[in-house]
Amino acid sequence: MKDRNKKAFIKGIYEYATSLKLSAFKLDLESVINEANTTDLSYEEIIYTLLQKEYDYRQEQMRKSRIRIANFPYKKYLEDLDVNELPKDGREKLKILSTLNFIPEGQNIILSGNSGTGKTHIAIGLGIKACLAGYKVLFTTVPLFITQLKELRSSKSLRGFQSKLEKYDLVILDEFGYISSDKEGAELLFTNLSIRTGRKSTIITTNLSFDRWGEVFTDPVMAAAMTDRLTYKSYMIDMNGESYRMKETKQWLKESEKQTC
Numbered sequence: 001m002k003d004r005n006k007k008a009f010i011k012g013i014y015e016y017a018t019s020l021k022l023s024a025f026k027l028d029l030e031s032v033i034n035e036a037n038t039t040d041l042s043y044e045e046i047i048y049t050l051l052q053k054e055y056d057y058r059q060e061q062m063r064k065s066r067i068r069i070a071n072f073p074y075k076k077y078l079e080d081l082d083v084n085e086l087p088k089d090g091r092e093k094l095k096i097l098s099t100l101n102f103i104p105e106g107q108n109i110i111l112s113g114n115s116g117t118g119k120t121h122i123a124i125g126l127g128i129k130a131c132l133a134g135y136k137v138l139f140t141t142v143p144l145f146i147t148q149l150k151e152l153r154s155s156k157s158l159r160g161f162q163s164k165l166e167k168y169d170l171v172i173l174d175e176f177g178y179i180s181s182d183k184e185g186a187e188l189l190f191t192n193l194s195i196r197t198g199r200k201s202t203i204i205t206t207n208l209s210f211d212r213w214g215e216v217f218t219d220p221v222m223a224a225a226m227t228d229r230l231t232y233k234s235y236m237i238d239m240n241g242e243s244y245r246m247k248e249t250k251q252w253l254k255e256s257e258k259q260t261c
Helices: 002-019 023-039 045-070 088-097 119-132 142-154 158-167 183-194 218-231 244-260
Strands: 108-113 139-140 168-175 201-206 233-240
Touching: 002 023, 023 045, 045 119, 045 139, 088 119, 088 233, 108 119, 108 218, 119 139, 119 201, 139 142, 142 158, 142 168, 142 183, 168 244, 183 218, 218 233
Parallel strands: 108 201, 108 233, 139 168, 168 201
Antiparallel strands: none
């Protein structure tokens, strides 16, 4: 009789766990009960263990969800960086940036320098670390972002997006300056970045020095205003140096030559 009641209770627990979407609770139920039978766990310990497993599972799912929603083009972690190969300024400031203290302070990061020196890698690495720490992150390229803003304005849904943009703890705008923008694009970018100034963090990667930002927008007044807003409370990192990709290509060529000899 006792065994039948026990099976009925366990079946009922599974059904409630399924209905309440307690995935980890349900998955670990049998193993925890078996452990309780062999180690004489108390009822409190059983409940605590199952709820802890459910909590850990949900936290992990939330971390994965934040990374997915951030829309990174690929996953790059700070741990994968060869710090010694970074340009001097990036190497010296990476330790400070990796604390993520710039996010609650609403500070910006501008990574400027030639292609292939690790700007996007650092930006994505900081973004993923922020997601894992519980921050809400958005990644996009500047050309794509401007195109999106234009489309939203045309469909009269820009205001809703602006409210959403304000809520991101960190926005990463990659490839600033790779493609020139018209006046409308410059104004939209300026307006929407201004919403975040001093309150929320933005990371910009660019291959242009500040004195060349006018080349992107063709309007010197707009370029000056954009520079002023973005550099406010910012970490400005000089990422000029030898390209990672160039180094890898040279190494690959050397290895290829050895194999053919």
